Amino acid sequence: MIRAVGLSKRYGSVDALRDFSLDVHPGEIVALVGPNGAGKTTALKLLVGLLAPTAGSVSLGGYDVQRNPVEAKRLLAFLPDQPFLYEALTVGECLGFIGGMYGLAPEVLQQRANALLQTFGLMERLNDRVGELSYGMKSRLALIMSLLHEPHAFLLDEPFFGLDPQTLRLVKRLLMECAARGMAIFLSTHQLPIVEDVAHRIVILHQGRSLAVGTWEELRRLYGGTRLEEVFFRLTSSGP
Numbered sequence: 001m002i003r004a005v006g007l008s009k010r011y012g013s014v015d016a017l018r019d020f021s022l023d024v025h026p027g028e029i030v031a032l033v034g035p036n037g038a039g040k041t042t043a044l045k046l047l048v049g050l051l052a053p054t055a056g057s058v059s060l061g062g063y064d065v066q067r068n069p070v071e072a073k074r075l076l077a078f079l080p081d082q083p084f085l086y087e088a089l090t091v092g093e094c095l096g097f098i099g100g101m102y103g104l105a106p107e108v109l110q111q112r113a114n115a116l117l118q119t120f121g122l123m124e125r126l127n128d129r130v131g132e133l134s135y136g137m138k139s140r141l142a143l144i145m146s147l148l149h150e151p152h153a154f155l156l157d158e159p160f161f162g163l164d165p166q167t168l169r170l171v172k173r174l175l176m177e178c179a180a181r182g183m184a185i186f187l188s189t190h191q192l193p194i195v196e197d198v199a200h201r202i203v204i205l206h207q208g209r210s211l212a213v214g215t216w217e218e219l220r221r222l223y224g225g226t227r228l229e230e231v232f233f234r235l236t237s238s239g240p
Helices: 040-047 069-074 091-101 106-119 135-147 165-180 192-198 216-223 228-236
Strands: 002-011 014-024 029-033 055-060 076-079 153-157 184-188 201-206 209-214
Touching: 002 040, 014 040, 014 055, 014 184, 014 209, 029 040, 029 165, 029 192, 040 055, 040 153, 040 184, 055 069, 069 076, 076 135, 091 106, 091 135, 106 135, 135 165, 165 184, 165 192, 192 228, 201 216, 201 228, 209 216, 209 228, 216 228
Parallel strands: 029 184, 029 201, 076 153, 153 184
Antiparallel strands: 002 014, 002 055, 201 209
16 A cells, blocks of 8 residues: 655755655554654655655555556545644534545535544544644644545554553544455654554664564564564664
8 A cells, every 4th residue: 555665855966865665555554663753743744745765765555656646645644743733723614625626525524523533532523713723622633634635544643642641542442444355554753662562564664764674573583682672772772
């Protein structure tokens, strides 16, 4: 569903990402981890077409993101680390706007919105303005907006940052349920224990290069250690 081949991005003399290749299949959760500045956000923006690569290619569902951007982007949802929300609108107006953008029929929009609002506990906030919501509720709304059109590929940048334990548990369960229904999920996070819980495969990125790709069991067998944190520091740091 998501394919990157030889993906590179250069800013002047700086290589933000170098020769990055990866496939994410339907029903799979792949987690991208790495230190700050490793190139994680650059990789995500290249995958969704927000940046043009210096070299390489990206396809979503077989559509080249640069050559067929509309067809490719119909299949995806992207949740950045700081999602933009229309704070002057109500929750219901936000969902209506997003549904209209994706051409959802009114009855389909209402059915999907109601189901997601119930799941995320926001049904009673339907008529509240987005700007009045707490950080956690805004995070939940951003997820609802992303999932409203039932994307085939879901890409997320730091989706667990700042979430309270209840919301965190909800998001973890939701991602696993989405994958079980056939969605391809690619996420970037610093939360290594969560990666151990939810990811089918893990990519360790450092200085723009992919150092290791595999399941947690494969990485543990190759590099030793009982926690992903140990493997992470072994590959990305010369210190303890």
